Amino acid sequence: MVTVSLCMIVKNEEEKLATCLDCLKDLVDEMIIVDTGSTDKTIEIAKSYGAKVFQFEWTGSFSDARNYSFEQATCDFIYTADADETIDEENRERFKQLKEDIDLLDIDVVQMYYCNQLSHNTVYNFDRELRPKLFRRLRKYVWHDPIHEMVKLDSTVCNSEVEIWHNPTEDHGERDLSAFRRAVREGEYISKRLHNMYARELFMVGTEEDFMLSKEFFEESIADNGRDLDQIKEAACVLAHIAVIDGKTEEILKYSLKDLTTIPSSEMCYELGNFYRKKGDLDEAIVWYYNAAYETSPILDIHRGGDMAMHKIAECYRELGNLDLAEDYENEANKWEIPSGEKQQAIL
Template sequence: MITVSLCMIVKNEEDKLATCLDCLKDLVDEMIIVDTGSTDRTKEIAESYGAKVFDFEWTGSFSDARNYSFEQATCDFIYSADADETIDEENQERFRQLKEDIDELNIDVVQMYYCNQLSHNTVYNYDRELRPKLFRRIRKYVWHDPIHEMIKLDSTVCNSEVEIKHNPTEDHGQRDLAAFRRAIREGEYISKRLHNMYARELYMVGTNEDFMLAKEFFEESIEDNGRDLDQIKEAACVLAHIAVIDGKAEEILKYSLKDLTTIPSSEMCYELGSYYRNKGDLVEAIVWYYNAAYETSPILDIHRGGDMALHKIAECYREMGNLEQAEDYENEANHWVVPDPG
């Protein structure tokens, strides 16, 4: 059976840490807890579970802290966890079985299902999706990106049936948006993955002010020859949203054409619907909201291709005095569910 090092980075997690470690104490062979500046009982709680606790001066990068935690590990595999995660008894048993089975397999990385993703305005579009969680230590995996950090995988990966429940107790949206702005100010290159996440986070939790503060970055991005079509479309959606806020028709036309000349996105159709609704043209607004809901697919925020667009159609019909149509679309919106990504 393989041995497993638990590696975590924490700060002021006294309310959640014990619950997390209770789930893991019989699954892992070593606990590495890297603290980035707690002022509560976090370190004391970690030590009560026999964890090796290390202090790490915060650099502004989650990847730096995670890489440091991995450097302290000594077991065969490393399990990366956050304090707001739990594993129930059924999945603890799956984890134990995995530890036995993996010995006979040439596996470097194991993915597990991350569940309850849509709580507290997380940046993710699906409630259950696979994430790499268990890593063979000798491969020396390195975390990348200062926020929404990830490990680049170029090795043998397998998918498990282990499910991890994410239990966020606070909305990190504003913290994350501030971190994006800080990284840009400090000259950090925003990778394709982070470009997508910045745009997604704006759409999901951003205020009008957040969009305005992002305007310069996405204006530069949309003109950057190093960005691919996906990133240009993401930037176009963000900039079109800003143009709708400002009521600038020429800019809405400019950015919508960058999206609509390829495969149109739900987000851009939604923005056009909002523009026409603001202008008082409810019939045209319904056309574009309908396109967002039924004729296109989202690239950033799945809700703009679903319940949000349907609610807007209902609101337009209600303003037009067509209460029957409004009720139909309102009912459809209220019963809309996030589609299964599989």
């Protein structure tokens, strides 16, 4: 049977750490806890489980801390976890069986299902997705991106049936948006993956101020010949939202055309609905909200292609005095559910 090093980075996790480690203490052979500046009982709790605790001066990059934690591991495989994760008994048994089976296979990375993704306004549009969680130690894995960090790899990957429950107790949206802005200020190139996440996080949890603070970056992005169509459309959606906030009609036209001349997105249709509603043209606003909800697909925020657009239609009909249609769309919005399809996370 292979041995497994648990590698975690933590800061002030006294409320959650013990619950997480209780699930893992008999699944792993070594616990590596990298602390980035706790002022509570986090370190004391970690040591009570026999963990090797290392201090790491925070650099502003989660990848730097992840890489440091990997450097301390000594077992065959490395398992990464956050303090707000738990594994139930059924999946603990799957994990134990995986440790026996993997020794017979030429596997470098094992993906596991990350569940409960949609709680607390996380940046994801799927409630269950595959993520790389278990890594063969003797290969060279390097974390990259200063936030929502990922591993660069070219490896043999297998998908397991192990499910990990994500139990966030706080919204990290403002922390993450601040990290994006810091990375931009420091001149770090924002990868395609992070470009998408930055835009998504803005639409899901960003304030008007957050959008305005992102304007310069997305203006440069949309003019960057190195960005592909997906990134141009993402930037156009962000900039169109900012133009609606500012009431700049020419910019709304400019950015909406960059999206609508390809396959229109729900987000852009939603923004055009907002634009016409602010102008007092409720009939035209309804047309665009309807397109957002029923005729197009979202690229950033699944709610703008579903319940949010339906609620907006209901509000417009209510303002027009058509209470029957307003009630119909309100009921449809309240019954709307996020599509159940899970995301097969591509990591290669």
